[in-house]
Amino acid sequence: MKVLVASALILVGSCSTLRHSEKIENLKDSISYDDKKIVEKYLNTINSEELKTHVEEISSEKYNGRMTGEKGHNEVCDYIRNYYKSQNIKAPESHPDYYQKVPKEVLPEGLNESQNVIAYIEGSEFPDEYIYIAAHSDHEGIIDGEIYPGADDNGSGTAAVFEMAEAFKKASEDGYNPKRSIVFLHVTAEEVGLHGSRYYTNNPVFPIENTISTLNIDMIGRVDERHKDDENYIYVIGSDRMSTELHFIVQEANSNFTSLNLDYKYNDDSDPNRYFYRSDHYNFAQKDIPVIFFFNGEHEDYTKPTDTADKINYQLLAKRTKLIFATAWYLANSPDRLNPEII
Numbered sequence: 001m002k003v004l005v006a007s008a009l010i011l012v013g014s015c016s017t018l019r020h021s022e023k024i025e026n027l028k029d030s031i032s033y034d035d036k037k038i039v040e041k042y043l044n045t046i047n048s049e050e051l052k053t054h055v056e057e058i059s060s061e062k063y064n065g066r067m068t069g070e071k072g073h074n075e076v077c078d079y080i081r082n083y084y085k086s087q088n089i090k091a092p093e094s095h096p097d098y099y100q101k102v103p104k105e106v107l108p109e110g111l112n113e114s115q116n117v118i119a120y121i122e123g124s125e126f127p128d129e130y131i132y133i134a135a136h137s138d139h140e141g142i143i144d145g146e147i148y149p150g151a152d153d154n155g156s157g158t159a160a161v162f163e164m165a166e167a168f169k170k171a172s173e174d175g176y177n178p179k180r181s182i183v184f185l186h187v188t189a190e191e192v193g194l195h196g197s198r199y200y201t202n203n204p205v206f207p208i209e210n211t212i213s214t215l216n217i218d219m220i221g222r223v224d225e226r227h228k229d230d231e232n233y234i235y236v237i238g239s240d241r242m243s244t245e246l247h248f249i250v251q252e253a254n255s256n257f258t259s260l261n262l263d264y265k266y267n268d269d270s271d272p273n274r275y276f277y278r279s280d281h282y283n284f285a286q287k288d289i290p291v292i293f294f295f296n297g298e299h300e301d302y303t304k305p306t307d308t309a310d311k312i313n314y315q316l317l318a319k320r321t322k323l324i325f326a327t328a329w330y331l332a333n334s335p336d337r338l339n340p341e342i343i
């Protein structure tokens with residue numbers, strides 16, 4: 001009896017004094033892709049040619065720079081919705097036309113009503129748990145008579161979401177339906193103040209408390225000055241702020257599939273650019289949802305009429321898209337729900 005008590009005490013003692021570094025190592029060890037070959041198969045359907053076709057379409061002059069509430073942006077939302085219809089990826093039951101109207105009352109004065117576009121693949125085991133892959137669809141419109149095409153901002157992110165949706169759909173058709181539901185969310189009114197994502201998180205189509213994580217993409221097709229000598233990188237922002245596990249999942253995805261240099265420069269909260277607060281993931285973070293923001297940094301054509309499709313590095317865009325796909329795959333298919341805890 002005494003011996004048992006004594007060993008129980010020792011056990012309790014050793015658990016509570018488990019060093020932080022050991023906890024981190026245990027967490028890292030618990031994350032692995034047991035289905036690596038399968039992930040690779042669908043990840044390899046993501047290709048630079050299809051990404052190029054979509055970026056060229058989205059940034060084409062006919063959409064007049066996609067200003068929120070304007071005809072050009074409404075037309076590009078139709079293009080987005082038609083893409084999901086063509087892939088047989090369904091709309092939420094509550095929004096069967098894929099559109100969530102964003103009323104003009106919540107938008108800056110002078111703008112017309114707009115819409116978020118929502119499509120999803122229902123999970124096979126945990127259909128009520130949701131992974132979001134998000135990108136804003138709007139841009140700056142026409143300024144001083146010049147069209148702002150926004151090929152990188154955010155044609156690149158929009159095209160990336162399309163390619164991931166297609167890859168998940170193909171996997172589903174082959175019998176590898178994601179265990180959790182995956183929502184493809186194209187929010188409006190980012191450029192005028194993150195309004196589409198704010199409206200969505202205040203009026204979620206799926207229960208917000210069942211949101212596992214949101215992966216937001218805003219500009220991933222170009223290279224910034226800091227990396228001009230080695231383009232094999234992506235900035236990862238926010239991954240460690242609400243879930244230590246999420247931070248290591250993206251690293252595991254990267255070491256298994258993409259070998260990009262993950263640059264955490266802008267994850268530093270003292271960084272004056274404050275990018276964590278400047279794109280749509282922030283509104284999800286405000287609801288305590290673990291988020292990651294994927295970003296290529298600013299470049300000479302950022303928010304200029306010269307952000308055109310011919311300047312996108314499509315091979316790099318494909319590689320970065322694969323990283324996000326592999327991360328989403330893990331979140332959707334891991335046996336346990338992501339642990340929203342900081343260790």
Ligand SMILES: [Zn+2]
Nearest residue numbers: 153154218219
């Ligand atoms: Zn943007």
